[in-house]
Amino acid sequence: MTNRADSLSSEHTLLAHLGIEIVEASGTRVVATMPVDARTHQPMGLLHGGASVALAESVASIGAYLSVADQGLTAVGLEINANHLRGVRAGTVTATATPIHQGRTTQVWQIDIADEQGRAVCTSRCTLAIIPMPAGS
Template sequence: MDFTQLSFDTPVELINQAIKDTLVGSLGIEITKIEEGKIEGLLNLSAKNSRPGGILHGGANLAMGETLAGLGSMLLVDMNAYDVLGIMVNGNHTGVLKKGKALAVAKIVHRGKQTHVWNVDICNEEGRLISSVRVTNMITEKNDR
């Protein structure tokens, strides 16, 4: 998939196919819904994304947050002219996931010319918050590097 052609009309199945052989895919992160300023995803708890003892690894929460926020920013800019670079990820883990799925909703809270800030709430299947992740993406012109 050519991510420069990414749009809100891109089927999530196509996006998930394109990311399946990346870190995102190996952790089991799936995109479930895309719309302007909001991205949703899920992660099934497995041995690949848990820490010893079977609890979801906090790093998997951060990876899911950065993935959804990065995709959201990519959808908001012209990827032929700009790159989206994650420059800060901060997470507060408020609970644990011992079974089932982690469900994430990323919402943009600042859409500037050079930065986007996203908040990603990750909950268990009962809706209890397990992690809140803040992501800052830098928007750079492709010829800036």
Template sequence: MARRWFEPVDLDELNALNDRDMISRLGLVYTAIGDAHLEAEFTIDERTRQPFGLLHGGVSCAVSESMGSIAANLCVDRSRYGCVGVELNASHLSGASAGRVQARCHPLRVGRRMHVWQTDLFDAEGRQLCVSRLTVAVVTARDGPRSD
């Protein structure tokens, strides 16, 4: 697959994008950048478990949305466009209560106005925990935040 990124990006830059936001508080760290995919890891611990001791499904969704949004925004000229999530669906395939989780995000479609990104989460033994699909809209960049 051809390189998807609009500009070159490195792991330090990628991890700095999440500095001081919700995802950094969950312990997500980007570990690899391919020509058309991102990889990251986090640990199942007190930050990422639901009350019954398993990986919280909302964490899986947050990781998927964050990785897909960042990947989509890396594909466009950020001085002209931005990518915003419009739909996320996730299937939680297996539970896990401890250990490292590996996440891999790759494009299903990268169009001029819409992207679709799939994120797969696996435990350390290679069992798939979650598969999700994020649809993002490519919108014209705005100057500053909206006031309405």
């Protein structure tokens, strides 16, 4: 499987701020980790649901982009949903994204986020629009 994670720069982005690291990236599978710490906590000391959603949309967007970039196209989010299944206070969560549908104008990706013991933390589905790469990108 091709790993194109090294070609993706996340410096000065939400990914960098949240500590998200891309472990594996291709147009058919993306895996990333995110720490559960002060950056990603909600006030009760648990992983913030919004941080999980940011992780989910990030891995789906990267995968969709990688699947169409060689055609001069990119992917932008249209819709995302998430079910938060388990609270996490510390450690690292891992997101795995795989496509459900890769069409000409839209893609749908399934994202599963697990804790360090492999237990389900969040499951998400993200729909992306496939558009021409903006000039200057």
